[in-house]
Amino acid sequence: MTSGCAPCLLLIMVLGCQPATRHRLRTCDSVVVGSEDSKSLVSAGSVEALHETGCNHLRSERYLQAADTYSQLVERRPQDADAHYYLGVALSKQHEKTAAVAAFEEALADAPAFVEALWSLALLYNESGDKRATAIETANRAVELAPEQAYCHFVLGFILFSHGQDGESAKALSTAIRLDESALHAHYYLGLLHQRVGDMSAAIKAFEEVIERDPQYAQAYYNLASLYSSAGRTEEGTRMASLFRQVSASRAKEDQFRVMLDQQDTDGYVHNAGTHYGLGQVYLKRGLLDRARSEFEAALAVDPKHAEAANNLGVVLSQGAEPEQAVSQFLMAIRIKPEYGLAWGNLGQSYLALGKYPLAEKSYRRAIALNEDSKATKYGLGTALIQQGKVDEGHYFRVAAGR
Amino acid sequence: MNRLQRLSAVWALGLIDACGLSQPVSPPVAKPQFVDVAREAGLTGVTVSGSREKRSILECNTGGVAILDYDGNGLLDVFVVSGMPPKDRAVEPDDARPMLYENAGGWHFESVGKSAGVSKRTWGMGATAVDYDADGWTDLYLTNQGSNRLYRNDGQKAFDDVGSQASVDLDSWSTGAAFGDYDNDGDLDVYVANYLQFDVDAAEGRRCSWRGVSVFCGPTGLPAAPDVYLQNGGPDGMWSFSDATIEAGLTSEAYYGFAALASDLDDDGDLDIYVANDTDPNLYFRNDGGHFAEISMLNATALSENGREQGGMGLAASDYDRDGDIDLFVTNFSHDNNTLYMNDGNGFFTDRSYAARLGEASLVNLGWGTGFLDHDNDGDEDLFVANGHVYPAVDEHELTTQYSQLNQLFENDGAGVFTDVSAKAGPGLKIRKSSRGTATADLDNDGDLDIVVVNIDDTPTLLRNDAERVNNWLSIELQGGAWNTQAVGARVTVTSDGHVQTKEARVGTGYLSQDSARMHFGLGKARTAERISVRWPDGRNDVVENTMSNRLVRLTQNQVGSPLGVLSVGY
Numbered sequence: 019m020t021s022g023c024a025p026c027l028l029l030i031m032v033l034g035c036q037p038a039t040r041h042r043l044r045t046c047d048s049v050v051v052g053s054e055d056s057k058s059l060v061s062a063g064s065v066e067a068l069h070e071t072g073c074n075h076l077r078s079e080r081y082l083q084a085a086d087t088y089s090q091l092v093e094r095r096p097q098d099a100d101a102h103y104y105l106g107v108a109l110s111k112q113h114e115k116t117a118a119v120a121a122f123e124e125a126l127a128d129a130p131a132f133v134e135a136l137w138s139l140a141l142l143y144n145e146s147g148d149k150r151a152t153a154i155e156t157a158n159r160a161v162e163l164a165p166e167q168a169y170c171h172f173v174l175g176f177i178l179f180s181h182g183q184d185g186e187s188a189k190a191l192s193t194a195i196r197l198d199e200s201a202l203h204a205h206y207y208l209g210l211l212h213q214r215v216g217d218m219s220a221a222i223k224a225f226e227e228v229i230e231r232d233p234q235y236a237q238a239y240y241n242l243a244s245l246y247s248s249a250g251r252t253e254e255g256t257r258m259a260s261l262f263r264q265v266s267a268s269r270a271k272e273d274q275f276r277v278m279l280d281q282q283d284t285d286g287y288v289h290n291a292g293t294h295y296g297l298g299q300v301y302l303k304r305g306l307l308d309r310a311r312s313e314f315e316a317a318l319a320v321d322p323k324h325a326e327a328a329n330n331l332g333v334v335l336s337q338g339a340e341p342e343q344a345v346s347q348f349l350m351a352i353r354i355k356p357e358y359g360l361a362w363g364n365l366g367q368s369y370l371a372l373g374k375y376p377l378a379e380k381s382y383r384r385a386i387a388l389n390e391d392s393k394a395t396k397y398g399l400g401t402a403l404i405q406q407g408k409v410d411e412g413h414y415f416r417v418a419a420g421r
Numbered sequence: 422m423n424r425l426q427r428l429s430a431v432w433a434l435g436l437i438d439a440c441g442l443s444q445p446v447s448p449p450v451a452k453p454q455f456v457d458v459a460r461e462a463g464l465t466g467v468t469v470s471g472s473r474e475k476r477s478i479l480e481c482n483t484g485g486v487a488i489l490d491y492d493g494n495g496l497l498d499v500f501v502v503s504g505m506p507p508k509d510r511a512v513e514p515d516d517a518r519p520m521l522y523e524n525a526g527g528w529h530f531e532s533v534g535k536s537a538g539v540s541k542r543t544w545g546m547g548a549t550a551v552d553y554d555a556d557g558w559t560d561l562y563l564t565n566q567g568s569n570r571l572y573r574n575d576g577q578k579a580f581d582d583v584g585s586q587a588s589v590d591l592d593s594w595s596t597g598a599a600f601g602d603y604d605n606d607g608d609l610d611v612y613v614a615n616y617l618q619f620d621v622d623a624a625e626g627r628r629c630s631w632r633g634v635s636v637f638c639g640p641t642g643l644p645a646a647p648d649v650y651l652q653n654g655g656p657d658g659m660w661s662f663s664d665a666t667i668e669a670g671l672t673s674e675a676y677y678g679f680a681a682l683a684s685d686l687d688d689d690g691d692l693d694i695y696v697a698n699d700t701d702p703n704l705y706f707r708n709d710g711g712h713f714a715e716i717s718m719l720n721a722t723a724l725s726e727n728g729r730e731q732g733g734m735g736l737a738a739s740d741y742d743r744d745g746d747i748d749l750f751v752t753n754f755s756h757d758n759n760t761l762y763m764n765d766g767n768g769f770f771t772d773r774s775y776a777a778r779l780g781e782a783s784l785v786n787l788g789w790g791t792g793f794l795d796h797d798n799d800g801d802e803d804l805f806v807a808n809g810h811v812y813p814a815v816d817e818h819e820l821t822t823q824y825s826q827l828n829q830l831f832e833n834d835g836a837g838v839f840t841d842v843s844a845k846a847g848p849g850l851k852i853r854k855s856s857r858g859t860a861t862a863d864l865d866n867d868g869d870l871d872i873v874v875v876n877i878d879d880t881p882t883l884l885r886n887d888a889e890r891v892n893n894w895l896s897i898e899l900q901g902g903a904w905n906t907q908a909v910g911a912r913v914t915v916t917s918d919g920h921v922q923t924k925e926a927r928v929g930t931g932y933l934s935q936d937s938a939r940m941h942f943g944l945g946k947a948r949t950a951e952r953i954s955v956r957w958p959d960g961r962n963d964v965v966e967n968t969m970s971n972r973l974v975r976l977t978q979n980q981v982g983s984p985l986g987v988l989s990v991g992y
Binding site for chain 2: 109112113114115116117145146147148149150180181182206207210213214236237238239240241243244247248252255256259262263266273274277278
């Protein structure tokens with residue numbers, strides 16, 4: 019069984035954009051994940067601390083905890099529209115649709131001109147299946163409040179699309195694109211509308227545009243696969259089908275881990291470190307570094323001796339140009355598992371990036387001794403040696419690396 | 422055409438017994454009127470599927486229904502599948518077991534499962550009615566969670582289970598089965614969809630969350646079971662089957678399979694296979710001379726229009742837009758639309774769910790059994806959908822969906838746009854149950870189609886079509902060749918009043934079910950079918966011209982030109 023209209027869920031945004039609305043939504047942007055400050059604030063029990071903790075949970079996709087936090091907050095401050103809104107976000111991410119609708123409605127009761135709450139609510143009404151008119155009306159209110167906001171037009175266009183109101187949907191989606199050329203979902207759904215009316219070349223163009231902007235947009239590959247094939251471009255069609263499978267397999271894996279985490283929530287278990295680690299791996303492979311980082315951190319919070327999570331957190335940090343923090347993670351991984359060749363190699367790489375060549379050399383040599391003798395390791399060792407004036411030996415390792 | 426045989430209208434009419442129907446006087450509108458007569462008719466066995474609260478995914482999917490003439494008396498009988506009760510659920514002795522109801526005429530059915538030897542309790546899923554051994558008697562294939570049964574009809578109102586002997590028992594969780602002569606060797610092979618590799622003990626008690634409701638887990642997160650293709654060895658192989666899945670190229674990733682269909686979707690003379698999968702892409706296996714290629718991603722039949730995997734349950738296939746090719750309709754999970762894939766005629770499909778007004782009408786419901794049927798004989802294919810949720814717990818939450826749901830009847834306007842006419846289709850469409858499989862047949866031989874619906878943990882619904890008959894009709898029964906007596910895979914095209922309708926002979930329809938083998942064509946105001954064209958499974962064609970309406974016509978392969986080739990029977 020499927021959980022239904024999953025994409026609708028994705029459209030409900032955690033952070034919102036910066037609306038020119040009558041109500042300005044406080045964002046979670048400035049929150050530092052796991053900061054000591056926020057912990058002390060929480061213990062002090064301040065409203066601000068609860069907001070920050072809630073935001074932290076949302077950003078880390080810990081929706082159960084986020085919902086708990088915002089529930090506490092709305093108890094203390096029943097008029098806090100933002101708290102109701104974020105509670106709605108956390109609940110909808112957990113598929114608690116009815117409760118989410120109630121939370122968004124509360125947010126709007128406190129702040130009727132709350133654009134993000136309006137579009138979130140519109141999407142949920144739409145998803146319920148029997149509130150089409152209300153969904154459209156709610157989305158229209160968002161558009162009226164923030165006509166300059168592309169996302170509002172997209173939400174309206176999406177809802178109209180899902181009810182077969184193709185002409186009006188096309189108008190709304192085109193407006194979204196006019197306001198924001200990078201409005202990816204709008205491009206995609208406009209492509210679908212072209213396909214519906216049989217304008218295949220316009221559809222192809224729209225889907226190609228989507229993929230160019232986001233190579234992880236799996237659905238566009240699916241549409242292109244059949245469009246290319248029916249246009250006689252069979253090879254390209256087959257390639258698109260294969261790319262679809264590749265990209266969506268990664269999504270499927272993500273879903274699987276998420277189901278496992280949901281299940282653990284429902285059963286009241288502590289999240290399993292391995293599940294967070296697995297999910298982090300999925301994100302890392304897709305280049306979603308922030309999400310990967312959150313998952314590896316969550317894995318380490320559950321199991322501080324998870325060497326692979328420490329190593330991969332180091333990888334995320336080094337890719338995020340934070341080599342010093344990366345070094346600490348690799349060292350932690352090595353402390354947990356001294357014979358961990360991969361972590362030694364990564365440590366060498368980070369030292370190399372920091373210009374600490376002797377330490378890099380030592381780490382690389384240890385990695386090679388532990389059979390972590392990949393081309394990258396040899397090449398890195400070669401570079402570290404050359405930088406220290408050990409040119410011959412350096413070249414030897416570079417040649418051995420085949421470069 | 423390989424062979425064109427024509428019968429003059431005069432010649433054919435000389436052989437036809439009148440049906441006793443008066444010449445139709447046709448009012449402009451036929452108002453649907455379905456009435457549930459299950460209880461009075463004697464369809465009283467309860468289909469039990471585990472606990473009422475549904476402790477695991479095993480308990481929510483049962484089951485199918487098959488229509489067959491098991492005793493060859495011309496009256497169509499009904500076989501209803503059941504699951505099993507858990508140890509702590511008491512059931513009546515006649516409940517929770519497969520039920521064979523013999524049609525005694527006059528809307529009276531007698532439960533004959535025990536005497537016929539088909540009532541042994543299994544965790545049943547689906548049923549198909551097939552003459553797999555070409556002895557002229559229709560056998561029953563029952564898919565189960567556990568070993569499947571092949572009940573061989575001995576022609577004496579009794580069946581023997583030969584599943585193991587014929588190697589079709591498959592100790593798996595089988596769901597849909599679609600029989601057809603896929604390798605064109607004359608006998609009937611079978612594609613069996615499988616659902617999960619399932620450990621009952623491990624699954625029970627595990628809880629997951631669905632929209633905030635605590636429910637059983639799955640199928641996501643549980644291992645899927647791969648589908649299986651079994652080739653019939655024919656008379657030389659003692660009608661035993663062997664696994665040819667890999668050799669035939671019928672491999673894909675293991676998905677959560679439900680309904681399977683054999684249809685010549687690309688109209689090239691061999692049977693393709695389409696499978697509706699739960700939460701996974703659907704599969705379309707194109708048959709190229711007995712070897713298959715999976716092309717659902719390339720011809721746009723794998724996912725929804727916007728590239729999402731759907732919760733495929735049941736499927737229907739017919740030429741709803743009367744353009745001569747077979748279109749597909751798949752029922753899906755709640756909060757998602759059912760999907761209509763229109764066949765573009767060039768090997769590609771277009772999702773027309775919303776354009777045909779079938780998308781929005783299905784959003785709140787969870788669809789299962791489905792079938793195209795011309796309920797009002799106006800000459801186009803209408804659509805029936807059986808609905809019901811899998812989670813009884815949804816009733817305790819405000820989720821805009823309920824466990825027991827209304828079934829739906831959609832009226833085709835002739836241009837391929839549907840209107841939900843359930844609300845004015847009689848009391849039978851006002852029944853709320855958690856429905857599963859469905860099958861259609863003219864059970865009283867009165868010229869309109871009736872519907873049987875299986876309801877989980879309940880008795881079936883038997884929807885008698887009581888609408889005033891204002892249009893003409895034709896029912897066609899095919900007698901196939903030596904090893905395929907049901908002519909499975911044959912394609913029949915009927916032309917009347919300039920309209921062309923196309924249907925196929927199938928074993929395995931809807932959701933794990935089986936419609937009557939008789940093909941029912943509404944003719945509207947036309948008093949004759951100008952032309953009946955049959956493409957038999959061996960590729961040869963026969964044509965019959967100017968057939969009078971309102972009768973059952975039996976067409977026999979290789980004998981259409983002979984005096985016994987066309988036989989019309991009135992009841």
